[in-house]
Amino acid sequence: MATSSNPDEKRVLDYMRDANRPYSVNDVFSNLHKAVGKTAIQRALDSLVSAGLINEKTYGKQKVYVVKQPTASSSNSDGSAPTNALPDEAEKRDLETRAQTAERELVVEQAEVKKLQRELATLRQRPTCEQLRARLAELQAELAPKTERLAAIDSGEGRKVTPELMSDARKIRANLVSEWRKRKRACVDLIDCVLEGYPASKKAFFEEVGLETDEEHNAVVPKV
Secondary structure, three states, X not given: XXXXXXXXXXXXXXXXXXXXOOEOHHHHHHHOOOOOOHHHHHHHHHHHHHOOOEEEEEEOOEEEEEEOOOOOOOOOOOOOOOOOOOOXXXXXXXXXXXXXXXXXXXXXXXXXXXXXXXXXXXXXXXXXXXXXXXXXXXXXXXXXXXXHHHHHHHOOOOOOOOHHHHHHHHHHHHHHHHHHHHHHHHHHHHHHHHHHOOOOOHHHHHHHHOOOOOHHHOOOOOOO
């Protein structure tokens, strides 16, 4: 009986002969209780297939291996039928079922990989710790003079904010808001007139004349 001098190949071949059942690489790896690495098992099976000691069969996306069987005319020394019979239909159906299960599991795993890839892409778009530290330093630098100014106001230094000044500021603000409303209304009316004879859309007109709206800049006319 042919054999192999490689320890891993010998172990795999002996197991396959003893079991005399079709197995995948994962099956052999598990049934040998991980005594031989999966990569070593794959190499051993490939070598045994090349040596003609193991047959390889592909079911879907899964490869299945079975020890090479004697020919139908072979018989034992006592005249009985050989023990290494070819896999029967039940075993073939079992293999096909396991292959289908493996394919379904593969689909699930691929979906999980895509999900993790999307999450990774999202994380990569976020600022790094170094970028956040740099931005924090910038904000702290901007905050320092404002803090000093606020402290000066609280201490009474500089110009006092009297009720009269507050009243004047409110009046100026009210006038500016009123003027804003008037000009915006006039602009909207003018645009509506132009659009009555304009051949394209409002958006196209804005792009043609380079007109920007308050909404584009998140500007809202305040209430007086």
